[in-house]
Amino acid sequence: MKVVTFAIAKGGTGKTIITANVSAALGKKGKRVLIIDNDIGSRSLSYLFNISPERYLIDIINKKSIKDAIIKTDVENIDILPMGKNLMDYLKLDIEDLNKFNEIKDYDYIFIDSPATSTGVETYISLGFSNYFIPVIDYTSLAPSLQGAINTLVIGKNYLESEPVGFIINKAEEVPESVKKDLEKILGVKCIAIINKNSFIEDSYEKKKILYLTGEDERFNKIIDNIVNFLEELEDKSEINIPSVIAKIKKATLF
Numbered sequence: 001m002k003v004v005t006f007a008i009a010k011g012g013t014g015k016t017i018i019t020a021n022v023s024a025a026l027g028k029k030g031k032r033v034l035i036i037d038n039d040i041g042s043r044s045l046s047y048l049f050n051i052s053p054e055r056y057l058i059d060i061i062n063k064k065s066i067k068d069a070i071i072k073t074d075v076e077n078i079d080i081l082p083m084g085k086n087l088m089d090y091l092k093l094d095i096e097d098l099n100k101f102n103e104i105k106d107y108d109y110i111f112i113d114s115p116a117t118s119t120g121v122e123t124y125i126s127l128g129f130s131n132y133f134i135p136v137i138d139y140t141s142l143a144p145s146l147q148g149a150i151n152t153l154v155i156g157k158n159y160l161e162s163e164p165v166g167f168i169i170n171k172a173e174e175v176p177e178s179v180k181k182d183l184e185k186i187l188g189v190k191c192i193a194i195i196n197k198n199s200f201i202e203d204s205y206e207k208k209k210i211l212y213l214t215g216e217d218e219r220f221n222k223i224i225d226n227i228v229n230f231l232e233e234l235e236d237k238s239e240i241n242i243p244s245v246i247a248k249i250k251k252a253t254l255f
C-alpha cells in the first residue's frame with residue numbers, strides 16, 4: 001500500500017482534479033483505491049464522484065469500524081472516506097480511535113485530498129499520514145504556488161518524514177525548459193508532469209465527469225498514464241505508526 005497526497009499549501013491548483021483522474025486510471029488498471037476526502041469546505045470530490053455522504057467518519061469513529069464510513073463509488077475500484085471535519089479535529093481524538101485508521105488495509109493506494117487552509121496546517125497533517133507527496137503548482141499563479149510548494153516541502157520533508165517524489169505543473173500553456181529546470185533546482189525534486197490548461201479539464205468539473213474515463217482528451221490521458229506509471233514504480237510502504245505521526249505533526253505545526 002502507498003499513501004500519496006497531491007499536496008500544496010495553496011488553494012485551487014488542481015489537486016482534486018488530479019487526485020480524481022489518477023485514482024480513476026489506477027482503478028481502471030485493477031488497483032484498489034481509497035480517497036480520503038478531507039476537503040470539507042469545497043466538497044469537490046463528492047461533487048465529482050456524484051456521492052452524497054449520509055454519514056461522516058467523525059460521527060462514527062468512536063462507535064463503529066472505520067469501514068462503516070467508506071462509500072463505494074460508481075467508478076471502478078474507487079472508494080471514498082468522507083472525513084466530515086478538519087483533520088485537525090481528528091488530532092483531538094483518543095489514540096485508540098485514531099488507531100482505527102490501521103483497519104484500512106485492503107487498498108493498493110490511498111490518496112488524501114486536502115484543503116489548502118491559510119496556515120497550511122491541513123496540508124501538513126495530510127503529509128503526516130502520507131508516505132509520499134507531490135506538490136501541484138498552478139502555472140497561472142506561479143509565485144504564490146512556488147511559495148506554497150516550498151513551505152510544503154520544508155515541513156513535509158524535514159518535520160514529517162513524508163517523501164517528496166516530484167512536482168506537477170498544472171494549468172500551463174507552455175513551460176520553457178529553463179523555467180522547468182529552475183523550478184527543479186529550487187524545489188529539489190523532478191517535474192513529473194506538465195498538464196496544459198484547457199476547457200475539457202475545466203468543463204469536466206462543472207459536468208461532474210472524470211475526464212480520464214471519458215477519453216475526450218487524449219493528451220490529458222497520456223499525462224495521467226505517465227503519473228500512474230511513476231506512482232507504480234514507488235516502493236510499497238509499511239503501516240503508519242499513528243502515535244508517532246501525531247507527535248510529529250504536533251511538533252511540526254506547533255499545534
Ligand SMILES: Nc1ncnc2c1ncn2[C@@H]1O[C@H](COP(=O)(O)OP(=O)(O)OP(=O)(O)O)[C@@H](O)[C@H]1O
Nearest residue numbers: 011012013014015016017171196197198201202205
Ligand atoms: N489544467 C486545467 N485546466 C483548466 N482548468 C483547470 C485545470 N486544472 C484545474 N482546473 C480548474 O481549477 C479549479 C480548481 O481545481 P481543483 O478543485 O482540482 O483544485 P484544488 O487544488 O483541489 O482546490 P482546493 O484547494 O480548493 O481544494 C477547478 O475549477 C478546475 O476545473
